[in-house]
Amino acid sequence: MGYSFYEIYITSQRAFRAMGFPFGADEDAGFIIAWLELNHLNGIKILHNLLNSIDHKYDGIVKIENLNENIDFKNSTILMKGSGLVDYLQSISNQKEKLSLNIKNCPDGILFLPLLYKISRKNNYVELNFNNSKNKISKYKIKDKEIAFETFINQDLLINNEVRIIIKNDKENLENLFQQKIITQKTIQDNLAQSINTNENLWKEISQIANKTFVPESEESRNKGAGGGDAND
Amino acid sequence: MMLQKSASNSSFTPMTLDRMGSRYPSRLSFSRSMLRTIIKNNWKITRSKFDLDKDGYGTAIYEINILNEIYSLVCFSQYLAEEDRSDRVIAEKWDTAYTLHIGKVNEKELERLKLNIPLQEAGRNSPKELILSRANKSVRLFKKIAETLANGFQPDINEINDVGYLLRTTAVYGSGKFGLSDFIRTEASTVFDQPFRAEMLAVYLIREFSVDLVEHVAYHLNSKKAVKLKSSIKQHIGIGNSTGLGMAPFIIKHPKLVHKWMSQFYKAIKEIKSKKQITDDKLIQFIHLIKKAKGYLNEVLTNDSFQKKKNIQSAIDLKKIIKYCEELKINKNNNNWDTILNFTSNNLQFDAQEIAQVQLIELYPEIADPLAENMSDSDDMYLNVNETIFSLINFIKKNYSWAINIDYSKKENLYLFWYISEEKLEPRLGERYNEEGAELEQPLGIGKMTHELYNFLIKHKDVHNYTVAEFLLLHPKFRGIIRRIQTLSDYNFGEVNDNILAKNTMPVNMLRFKLSFFGASRYDPKSDRWLRVSFYAGAPFYSDLNSQNVENWGFATMNSY
Numbered sequence: 001m002g003y004s005f006y007e008i009y010i011t012s013q014r015a016f017r018a019m020g021f022p023f024g025a026d027e028d029a030g031f032i033i034a035w036l037e038l039n040h041l042n043g044i045k046i047l048h049n050l051l052n053s054i055d056h057k058y059d060g061i062v063k064i065e066n067l068n069e070n071i072d073f074k075n076s077t078i079l080m081k082g083s084g085l086v087d088y089l090q091s092i093s094n095q096k097e098k099l100s101l102n103i104k105n106c107p108d109g110i111l112f113l114p115l116l117y118k119i120s121r122k123n124n125y126v127e128l129n130f131n132n133s134k135n136k137i138s139k140y141k142i143k144d145k146e147i148a149f150e151t152f153i154n155q156d157l158l159i160n161n162e163v164r165i166i167i168k169n170d171k172e173n174l175e176n177l178f179q180q181k182i183i184t185q186k187t188i189q190d191n192l193a194q195s196i197n198t199n200e201n202l203w204k205e206i207s208q209i210a211n212k213t214f215v216p217e218s219e220e221s222r223n224k225g226a227g228g229g230d231a232n233d
Numbered sequence: 234m235m236l237q238k239s240a241s242n243s244s245f246t247p248m249t250l251d252r253m254g255s256r257y258p259s260r261l262s263f264s265r266s267m268l269r270t271i272i273k274n275n276w277k278i279t280r281s282k283f284d285l286d287k288d289g290y291g292t293a294i295y296e297i298n299i300l301n302e303i304y305s306l307v308c309f310s311q312y313l314a315e316e317d318r319s320d321r322v323i324a325e326k327w328d329t330a331y332t333l334h335i336g337k338v339n340e341k342e343l344e345r346l347k348l349n350i351p352l353q354e355a356g357r358n359s360p361k362e363l364i365l366s367r368a369n370k371s372v373r374l375f376k377k378i379a380e381t382l383a384n385g386f387q388p389d390i391n392e393i394n395d396v397g398y399l400l401r402t403t404a405v406y407g408s409g410k411f412g413l414s415d416f417i418r419t420e421a422s423t424v425f426d427q428p429f430r431a432e433m434l435a436v437y438l439i440r441e442f443s444v445d446l447v448e449h450v451a452y453h454l455n456s457k458k459a460v461k462l463k464s465s466i467k468q469h470i471g472i473g474n475s476t477g478l479g480m481a482p483f484i485i486k487h488p489k490l491v492h493k494w495m496s497q498f499y500k501a502i503k504e505i506k507s508k509k510q511i512t513d514d515k516l517i518q519f520i521h522l523i524k525k526a527k528g529y530l531n532e533v534l535t536n537d538s539f540q541k542k543k544n545i546q547s548a549i550d551l552k553k554i555i556k557y558c559e560e561l562k563i564n565k566n567n568n569n570w571d572t573i574l575n576f577t578s579n580n581l582q583f584d585a586q587e588i589a590q591v592q593l594i595e596l597y598p599e600i601a602d603p604l605a606e607n608m609s610d611s612d613d614m615y616l617n618v619n620e621t622i623f624s625l626i627n628f629i630k631k632n633y634s635w636a637i638n639i640d641y642s643k644k645e646n647l648y649l650f651w652y653i654s655e656e657k658l659e660p661r662l663g664e665r666y667n668e669e670g671a672e673l674e675q676p677l678g679i680g681k682m683t684h685e686l687y688n689f690l691i692k693h694k695d696v697h698n699y700t701v702a703e704f705l706l707l708h709p710k711f712r713g714i715i716r717r718i719q720t721l722s723d724y725n726f727g728e729v730n731d732n733i734l735a736k737n738t739m740p741v742n743m744l745r746f747k748l749s750f751f752g753a754s755r756y757d758p759k760s761d762r763w764l765r766v767s768f769y770a771g772a773p774f775y776s777d778l779n780s781q782n783v784e785n786w787g788f789a790t791m792n793s794y
Contacts, residue, residue: 024712061707094619218668
């Protein structure tokens with residue numbers, strides 16, 4: 001069965017809410033999952049794999065003592081800590097030409113991609129690197145709401161579950177870096193024109209979690225609701 | 234009982250619930266701009282299929298040709314047992330069901346739609362469908378009109394005025410619901426680039442179908458004597474709509490959009506007020522329009538005592554405007570529109586003030602109409618990450634006094650909670666101290682959340698020098714409310730300036746606000762939580778629609794035709 005972007009977003013957001021994510025964090029996490037799913041990057045599958053580690057275990061606090069050192073996510077998910085960190089990087093990137101930050105013990109680095117895509121319009125260039133566990137580095141290059149992708153062999157650049165984010169504000173011409181575009185406004189519109197097909201079993205499980213945010217209607221609500229008491233004239 | 238505060242007793246903000254509940258449709262409303270677009274862009278509408286049996290059950294398709302594009306309103310009509318007929322959103326069967334589909338419908342697609350559209354929420358749609366809707370027949374009117382026409386007579390327009398419609402929609406879905414096209418796609422790749430334009434086209438065509446359907450049934454009741462509805466009577470028929478709480482959270486969840494609608498409205502007013510002098514001709518037209526609105530108020534029917542009193546008071550107030558304007562005309566002083574609007578805001582209730590504004594806008598299409606074509610905005614919210622907490626505190630203090638000065642320890646200020654119903658995933662209101670489910674409350678109590686944030690910030694002086702980004706690293710639970718407050722610092726009409734959790738909240742005010750921008754008329758509240766309205770009452774049907782009559786159907790009365 002196919003779904004709209006709205007349906008993937010609202011169901012994911014409700015699921016996060018049901019799992020204890022506060023207002024705002026639930027919206028960001030819902031957006032991450034829906035955006036990845038829209039762009040065929042397995043948002044629902046990643047969320048499903050993380051359910052046990054996030055259900056009623058929300059901890060979005062990020063402690064940064066020294067930006068020159070690595071940040072350690074201690075295997076907490078980007079769904080909880082990612083949006084706060086990206087906002088923080090955005091706030092300090094204004095003062096620098098280039099910012100580079102490594103995050104240790106940070107599984108599912110791809111979850112940063114929607115957040116970085118969102119802020120990319122404010123920066124000249126944003127880059128996301130992470131070890132994809134096949135001894136290869138996945139590199140996503142983001143500029144003007146377009147994303148190019150490449151992989152290369154890990155040359156001791158990043159250890160497993162380590163993520164590197166680079167933000168550049170200099171005026172360097174980066175057109176030559178953007179040969180292999182995988183996401184553009186056109187691909188997004190093309191994907192929106194198709195229903196989003198996701199694994200039904202995984203979707204069902206996430207929908208069931210989302211359903212926990214619903215409340216059975218009381219008789220009083222029912223009678224006061226639209227059509228109540230005076231339906232047939 | 235005091236119906237409303239008069240404007241002279243309160244500082245002006247149009248975003249309080251009582252003021253929002255006094256709004257009327259205007260030239261900027263979506264039904265108005267949609268109809269204008271049909272004429273301006275020469276949309277051609279044809280009935281390409283009308284395959285109904287003698288009882289009116291079957292399939293009809295209306296095709297809309299727009300330049301090189303075709304859209305199709307597909308209508309399904311079926312038998313509905315009396316026990317299944319309900320306006321409630323939890324109903325599972327309806328007399329009629331509809332979809333607005335991108336392109337011409339082929340046989341294969343029609344089969345798919347036939348299997349899904351009559352099921353409504355229980356069916357599935359594709360991104361090729363823009364709108365999903367359903368409507369029930371008016372028990373009071375449909376059969377009566379069919380029989381009257383079948384006998385060769387025209388119905389009495391008073392009977393039509395008593396009800397207002399032949400069919401009454403109970404939901405009009407769009408924007409990604411149930412698999413429909415997401416609005417970000419609709420906006421980018423179809424002609425429906427304004428909010429609710431596709432919805433308004435669907436509703437207009439459902440109205441066409443309602444008359445085609447009743448005339449068809451009449452013909453099959455008595456093919457020898459049956460007549461069609463006379464244009465002058467037909468035009469008074471609108472399309473009914475039952476609207477419940479589903480619309481209220483929309484206003485809280487889409488504050489930038491709400492701001493856009495309101496700011497366009499007030500841009501029009503501001504520009505009109507800047508005109509140095511009123512011409513005699515414009516003043517005469519204005520008086521005529523106010524008289525027309527007064528006539529409408531005298532005819533419109535409701536059983537709701539509060540609405541009745543409002544309508545009576547509004548009619549009295551409009552009389553005062555007419556008198557004031559006529560005296561202005563006699564005196565021939567150098568008065569401008571500001572003088573008249575000041576008179577209304579200093580002396581009259583909100584409803585009359587609103588009517589004066591919407592009728593004034595009618596006089597200046599060159600100002601209003603371009604604004605009506607720019608009513609969209611994204612829902613994106615953003616943080617001002619470099620703002621300091623100290624600055625944020627000052628902003629809240631200055632702009633959210635309506636929220637931070639409320640005592641939430643009092644039960645009456647926290648009495649209600651908004652939730653999503655398990656039955657149909659629709660927003661509902663519960664009573665916190667009498668009903669279960671408050672722990673699953675939706676985050677719509679903006680006043681309360683702002684109050685909590687403000688008190689937290691005031692108590693934690695150690696964070697006052699932090700930037701918002703630094704603060705949120707350590708206190709992510711405030712992310713949603715800070716993002717909202719910061720975003721809306723540029724959108725001064727975005728926030729409802731009232732505590733919508735308070736016991737005395739009238740949700741129907743929020744519904745009326747949104748419905749006014751849709752262009753709904755004939756407000757008939759059925760409780761404080763739902764109401765009936767009509768769309769397009771008085772508007773020309775497509776076969777009669779032309780550039781001369783496309784704009785003059787607001788506040789239509791029985792003698793308007």
